[in-house]
Amino acid sequence: MRAAAEIERRRRAHGVSPFAIYQLDPERYIVERLGWRPWAGDGQHPGQVDVLGAYTEALRSQLIHPEAPCKNIIRIEAGHTVGKTKLASGIVNHFFDCFPPAICYTFAPTYEQIHDLLWKEVKADRRGKGLPGRVLDLELRVADNHFAKGRATSNAGGQGSERAQGQHGPYLLFVLDEAEGIADYVFDAVKSMTSGGLSIVLMLANPRTRVSRFYRSREGANVANFRISCVYHPNVLQGREVVPGAVRRAYVESMIDDGTTQHCEVVAQHDPDRHTFELPWRPGVIYAPDAEFLFRVLGMAPANRAIDTLIPTGRYDAATRRPAPAERPNWARFGVDVARFGDDIGTLYRRWGDVIHRVAAFPQQRTGDYLRAIRDDCARLAAAGVTSVHVRVDGGGGFGAGIIDGLIDDLDLHRMFADFHVYEVHFNATAYDQEAYADLASEMYGHTAEVLRAAALVDVPAALETDLCARTYTWVKAGPADVKKDVKKLRSKNEFRATFHRSPDDGDGCALACAPDYVFAPATPTMTRNPLRGASDDARLVYIAGKGIRQI
Numbered sequence: 001m002r003a004a005a006e007i008e009r010r011r012r013a014h015g016v017s018p019f020a021i022y023q024l025d026p027e028r029y030i031v032e033r034l035g036w037r038p039w040a041g042d043g044q045h046p047g048q049v050d051v052l053g054a055y056t057e058a059l060r061s062q063l064i065h066p067e068a069p070c071k072n073i074i075r076i077e078a079g080h081t082v083g084k085t086k087l088a089s090g091i092v093n094h095f096f097d098c099f100p101p102a103i104c105y106t107f108a109p110t111y112e113q114i115h116d117l118l119w120k121e122v123k124a125d126r127r128g129k130g131l132p133g134r135v136l137d138l139e140l141r142v143a144d145n146h147f148a149k150g151r152a153t154s155n156a157g158g159q160g161s162e163r164a165q166g167q168h169g170p171y172l173l174f175v176l177d178e179a180e181g182i183a184d185y186v187f188d189a190v191k192s193m194t195s196g197g198l199s200i201v202l203m204l205a206n207p208r209t210r211v212s213r214f215y216r217s218r219e220g221a222n223v224a225n226f227r228i229s230c231v232y233h234p235n236v237l238q239g240r241e242v243v244p245g246a247v248r249r250a251y252v253e254s255m256i257d258d259g260t261t262q263h264c265e266v267v268a269q270h271d272p273d274r275h276t277f278e279l280p281w282r283p284g285v286i287y288a289p290d291a292e293f294l295f296r297v298l299g300m301a302p303a304n305r306a307i308d309t310l311i312p313t314g315r316y317d318a319a320t321r322r323p324a325p326a327e328r329p330n331w332a333r334f335g336v337d338v339a340r341f342g343d344d345i346g347t348l349y350r351r352w353g354d355v356i357h358r359v360a361a362f363p364q365q366r367t368g369d370y371l372r373a374i375r376d377d378c379a380r381l382a383a384a385g386v387t388s389v390h391v392r393v394d395g396g397g398g399f400g401a402g403i404i405d406g407l408i409d410d411l412d413l414h415r416m417f418a419d420f421h422v423y424e425v426h427f428n429a430t431a432y433d434q435e436a437y438a439d440l441a442s443e444m445y446g447h448t449a450e451v452l453r454a455a456a457l458v459d460v461p462a463a464l465e466t467d468l469c470a471r472t473y474t475w476v477k478a479g480p481a482d483v484k485k486d487v488k489k490l491r492s493k494n495e496f497r498a499t500f501h502r503s504p505d506d507g508d509g510c511a512l513a514c515a516p517d518y519v520f521a522p523a524t525p526t527m528t529r530n531p532l533r534g535a536s537d538d539a540r541l542v543y544i545a546g547k548g549i550r551q552i
Contacts, residue, residue, distance in 0.1 A: 026090065122140070175203075236248065267288045269286065274289075324458050464506040
């Protein structure tokens with residue numbers, strides 16, 4: 001009701017539009033006004049209808065709560081010829097017609113790409129339909145404040161950003177087609193122009209790398225991510241042309257093996273590290289794809305490296321798709337990574353059996369926020385029958401001291417669980433397995449890699465993939481001088497920050513939650529502390545992983 005009222009108010013302010021009935025129904029607009037029908041996914045594998053749903057939700061959110069955050073950036077990774085450009089055309093036409101006075105900018109790396117792909121579809125969709133505006137080469141215009149334009153991106157000696165900036169209005173749409181090849185200045189300019197009014201950003205690409213701005217943008221809190229695979233397109237699934245002009249089964253078959261080039265290897269069993277898959281029409285045959293098959297068919301960016309990362313991207317992807325088990329055990333483990341610098345975020349991760357979840361994120365260093373989030377989640381766990389909870393807190397630099405003390409002093413938490421412990425963890429502490437790892441941080445990430453073989457990642461941010469899968473390691477010598485061994489050591493946070501311009505806060509929180517108890521556990525029971533069992537309330541001890549115990 002509030003959305004309808006807001007649409008009516010804006011319609012009166014900017015004039016009555018015959019397309020107002022379609023503002024929150026782009027699928028109907030496409031069918032009735034453009035004359036084609038978007039195809040739907042199967043619930044697990046998205047299609048055009050699913051993307052339109054995210055687009056609609058972003059419109060609705062901004063109409064109802066214009067100041068509230070929402071996922072107004074829609075990012076699509078796709079295989080070849082699945083209809084991503086056709087979908088972009090439908091969204092451009094819908095936004096232009098249904099939100100006057102709309103301003104739409106569309107970008108692609110070259111003139112040929114913007115002219116021969118996206119704008120060919122925009123013009124074909126409008127031809128003979130009686131829709132408003134004059135259609136020129138790369139422009140659609142109703143008035144000076146109501147137009148759509150196509151641009152090939154060229155930085156022109158560093159001045160591209162200035163040329164792209166400056167547009168503001170009540171309704172703004174930006175489409176970045178073939179976005180992997182678009183220069184960073186365009187992303188920066190679009191960001192500056194979406195600071196006010198209702199705005200939508202649509203990014204589409206056939207992803208070839210994991211280092212592009214397009215790939216890195218998946219981490220944003222306001223980004224809705226989609227991956228559209230050729231394998232699950234209706235034409236391919238049904239073995240006939242359901243969607244005219246789209247990918248066919250023959251293309252997928254030829255990419256597997258066309259007689260001269262083989263892009264998939266038949267293997268004996270599934271291996272998430274290798275992105276193995278089966279074809280729905282050929283169950284039981286397991287394929288391991290190469291890099292070209294990943295991006296051309298599955299719409300998946302190949303990993304740029306695998307031999308120097310502890311956690312392969314395939315294993316991570318499998319964990320995000322794995323369903324959470326219906327039943328959970330009676331234990332849970334928390335990992336608390338504490339924000340240290342101005343742009344860092346604190347994170348709270350929970351592993352409850354084989355389910356890993358980010359409970360909360362904290363943009364500022366407010367001890368009370370951490371404590372409240374932990375207490376609230378502990379109450380939910382206790383109500384579900386959990387009896388054992390351990391909280392591992394990043395203790396580096398002393399930033400977590402207030403959290404540790406607050407948890408130790410909270411007698412209610414000790415009463416909730418038969419087994420409740422707090423651990424102060426220093427990432428540079430000695431590893432438990434000193435023959436394999438140079439320090440505790442490397443060991444925790446190594447164990448996280450093993451946990452992800454069977455665990456499910458549920459409601460975790462996109463940034464976690466980068467933190468876990470792009471955090472590289474090196475081999476170093478460790479141990480006594482006469483028996484030094486090669487062991488794994490994660491590269492420093494400073495090196496990660498230099499590449500990604502942030503700290504791996506989600507990765508650290510997740511690793512703290514995932515590592516096994518024995519990595520942190522004290523040598524004897526007397527090193528743990530629970531004031532309600534054994535020692536008096538005055539004998540309060542907290543175990544510092546790798547450094548012994550501390551009297552509180």
